[in-house]
Amino acid sequence: xxSERVDSESKVxxxxxxxxxxxxxxxxxxxxxxxxxCIEDDGTLRVTVIQQRRGTxxxxxxxDGDEETAVTTDHDAxxxxxx
Numbered sequence: 206x207x208s209e210r211v212d213s214e215s216k217v218x219x220x221x222x223x224x225x226x227x228x229x230x231x232x233x234x235x236x237x238x239x240x241x242x243c244i245e246d247d248g249t250l251r252v253t254v255i256q257q258r259r260g261t262x263x264x265x266x267x268x269d270g271d272e273e274t275a276v277t278t279d280h281d282a283x284x285x286x287x288x
Contacts (some may be wrong), residue, residue, distance in 0.1 A: 213228050232254050233254075233256055234256075235256070237257045238255060239254075240252050241254075250264055253268075
């Protein structure tokens with residue numbers, strides 16, 4: 206991305222700034238997403254969009270497997286099978 210390119214501008218009001226609609230659409234920024242701000246050593250501002258995941262397990266009904274396990278002895282703290 207060229208540092209000379211201006212994609213859009215917005216005005217600061219108080220301690221808030223709007224994200225232009227074109228930028229929100231292009232980066233798929235939605236309500237609840239977060240912006241991570243970082244000032245580089247050369248003074249460049251870098252903003253990273255942290256998208257919040259919704260409904261990740263919304264369709265998950267659980268595991269109905271054939272085999273029962275003892276959680277405390279068969280799996281480690283991360284849920285990985287103990288060898």
